[in-house]
Amino acid sequence: MADLWQSAMDHAVAVARKAGQVVGKALHDDRKVMTKSSSVDLVTQTDQKVEQLIIRSVKEKFPTHRFIGEESVAAGESCVLTDEPTWIIDPIDGTTNFVHTFPFVAISIGFSVNKEVEFGVVYSCLEDKMFTARRGRGAFCNGAPLQVSEQTDIKQSMVATEFGSSRAPETVEKIFCSLRNILCIPVQGVRGAGTAAINMCLVASGCVEVYYEIGTHVWDVAAGSLIVTEAGGVLMDVEGGDVDLMSRKIVAANSKTIAERIIEEIAAFSPPRDDVLPQHQ
Numbered sequence: 001m002a003d004l005w006q007s008a009m010d011h012a013v014a015v016a017r018k019a020g021q022v023v024g025k026a027l028h029d030d031r032k033v034m035t036k037s038s039s040v041d042l043v044t045q046t047d048q049k050v051e052q053l054i055i056r057s058v059k060e061k062f063p064t065h066r067f068i069g070e071e072s073v074a075a076g077e078s079c080v081l082t083d084e085p086t087w088i089i090d091p092i093d094g095t096t097n098f099v100h101t102f103p104f105v106a107i108s109i110g111f112s113v114n115k116e117v118e119f120g121v122v123y124s125c126l127e128d129k130m131f132t133a134r135r136g137r138g139a140f141c142n143g144a145p146l147q148v149s150e151q152t153d154i155k156q157s158m159v160a161t162e163f164g165s166s167r168a169p170e171t172v173e174k175i176f177c178s179l180r181n182i183l184c185i186p187v188q189g190v191r192g193a194g195t196a197a198i199n200m201c202l203v204a205s206g207c208v209e210v211y212y213e214i215g216t217h218v219w220d221v222a223a224g225s226l227i228v229t230e231a232g233g234v235l236m237d238v239e240g241g242d243v244d245l246m247s248r249k250i251v252a253a254n255s256k257t258i259a260e261r262i263i264e265e266i267a268a269f270s271p272p273r274d275d276v277l278p279q280h281q
């Protein structure tokens with residue numbers, strides 16, 4: 001049977017690498033920082049330039065495909081996932097890191113058909129680590145196979161999470177309530193790379209047993225979601241049950257046991273879904 005999506009994935013890897021070069025060159029130059037949903041939700045001209053580069057390049061090769069791009073949605077485009085082949089793009093995942101030259105910045109490209117992620121590409125461009133996964137064919141970093149951690153004891157686990165872009169007191173309270181509960185299990189450590197995509201690749205790489213966050217967007221997690229599951233990991237909603245990549249809530253773990261143990265400690269809340277409200281709200 002013809003492999004429909006390999007050429008698309010090869011293109012995603014090539015354009016992610018090219019975008020990574022643009023990001024690397026702009027790291028110390030692009031000082032025009034703008035804000036979106038809050039004063040700490042940053043975007044730069046490089047985010048916008050990289051997204052346009054990726055979309056333009058894909059359109060030339062796959063003119064009928066659709067796009068969900070972080071900065072296109074911020075500019076008012078719809079964020080509704082259909083059955084059509086769709087590229088789900090975060091041009092810079094870790095924009096705050098980029099602005100502060102904190103060295104974890106990724107280009108994240110997920111590809112969905114019939115609302116199922118067929119491949120995911122996360123390029124951690126300052127580390128030169130290309131994370132890839134094809135559905136049913138495993139997950140890799142620079143070509144080397146990835147496997148989640150075999151740790152079953154939450155008290156011997158490392159947890160990743162982020163504080164997100166909301167500073168609303170009630171949201172901050174929930175975030176710190178979850179963090180306190182989890183820290184006091186106790187877990188051995190809590191870390192955050194500053195980018196959802198790289199946090200998910202750390203789960204896939206076996207460095208972190210579980211990553212959770214409330215507030216992510218579909219473009220943050222689409223590619224990483226497949227990299228985690230193809231490395232043997234699981235995805236769940238923060239309240240248990242199946243993950244919904246549009247729900248802005250995610251747990252990505254090495255096993256259901258660890259995921260469910262963390263879910264017990266999360267003080268859940270539900271931000272507006274990606275596919276309901278305009279993203280600028």
Ligand SMILES: O=P(O)(O)O[C@H]1[C@H](O)[C@@H](O)[C@H](O)[C@@H](O)[C@@H]1O
Pocket residue numbers: 041042070090092093094095096162163164165194195196197213215216220
């Ligand atoms: O850097 P971006 O693409 O905006 O994505 C991050 C988001 O801004 C943060 O609020 C989240 O906590 C991170 O997980 C995202 O990666």
Ligand SMILES: [Mg+2]
Pocket residue numbers: 090092093094196219220
């Ligand atoms: Mg992002």
Ligand SMILES: [Mg+2]
Pocket residue numbers: 047070090091092093094095
């Ligand atoms: Mg981004």
